[in-house]
Amino acid sequence: MSDDILRFEDEYLARYYSKKPLNIVRGSMQYVWDSSGNKYLDMHTGFGVAFLGHTNPRIVNAIREQLDKIFTVPLTFYNETRAEFVKEFSRILPSGFGKVFLQNSGTEAVEVALKIARKISKKAEFLAFLNSFHGRTLGSLSVTGNEKYRRAFEPLPYRVRFAPFNAVEQVDKLVTEDLAAVIVEPVQGEGGVNPAKPEFLKALRQVTRERNVLLIFDEVQTGFGRTGSVWAFERYGVEPDIFTAGKAIAGGLPIGIAVVRREFGDVFDSSEHGSTFAGNPLVMVAARAGVEVLISEDVPSKARALGERFMRILEDEVGNLKPVLRIKGLGLMLGVELKKRAEPYVDKLIGLRLLTSVAGGTTIRLLPPYCINDDDINLAVTALKNALAE
DSSP states (O other), rough: HHHHHHHHHHHHSSOSOOOOOOEEEEEETEEEETTTOEEEESSSSSHHHHGEEEEEGGHHHHHHHHHHHSSSOOSOOHHHHHHHHHHHHGSOOTTEEEEEEESSHHHHHHHHHHHHHHHOOOOOOOOEEETTTSSSSHHHHHHHOHHHHHHGGSSSSEEEEEETTOGGGGGHHHHHHTTEEEEEEETTTTTEEOOOOOHHHHHHHHHHHHTTTTEEEETTTTTTTTSSSHHHHHHHTTOEEEEEEEEEGGGGBEEEEEEEGGGTTTTTOTOOOOOTTTTOOOHHHHHHHHHHHHHTTHHHHHHHHHHHHHHHHHHHHHSTTTEEOOOEEEEEEEEEEEEEEEEHHHHHHHTTTTOOOOEETEEEOOOOOOOOOOOHHHHHHHHHHHHHHH
């Protein structure tokens, strides 16, 4: 890695991530290359963004066609690329859902979901869950259940109660009529790749409906095919009132979306919400192409089959290693939970040409693209076995 690159970034860019000494210069589907020409299998994928692969040809071609046309058209005007995206996106929405709110990131999608809940319910308090992660802007940070993200910024703007995740027996007591909404991840991502129990989400749905409380599913990381269905809630057979999406949809360009049930309509009056860059044509053509890839290549089914195979192999060959506590996850959202800190092992894996990330402090998080193959799975398992060998 060039010393100049390291020096310039460290000198001029504010640091709020723990950086790895790796200069990534190129990517193609499930692989990336550094400035020295070393090839890596990418199961980090920008915290799950490159689920459709790096520089997916269909998305690249769509962006190229748009480059000579126009980059920015605000939501105050109509635009054909935006309309084409929304039309394509509606194909993957369950029938009960209607209006789509375009944003630029996952945390913005959560922000607008919280605003929608307050506007509809005319109530102000939320219920969220311990170890959850919903974003770093102040509203989404309010409902993020890990104290280390919130501590420096308290008091935060929303009134939020936090409850244990998956505590089915406590749902009846926790969901009270004074709540605007309950917000939950079907699989906690940053919190450690923790899947919700089906009976937990079903209990939340039943009690929120009985007590006129809205239910929000944060699908920014779980959605768009990664967990083996288009939306993770479809695997659970539980539908929320509002859900968020983002990350993988536009193939690497920034996007966030909130979706509400059809009966809620437009929700906001003029001036109650806005976004300068949301729905811009460049992102819209990429996102439309992303939806086309999802449908034409049956990405959710591939993610389900690959995820089940990957999980079995991990359980058989990695699960019994001394540092490993358990293997967990859903679809191609997998975690190797350790009995100790995961960061040193993630660093070791870089040397073994496998990129991963840490979740919940002790979990090696694997977020591979849908296009991985059996050789990639074997490479990943071999690297994990070598890194975790003691």
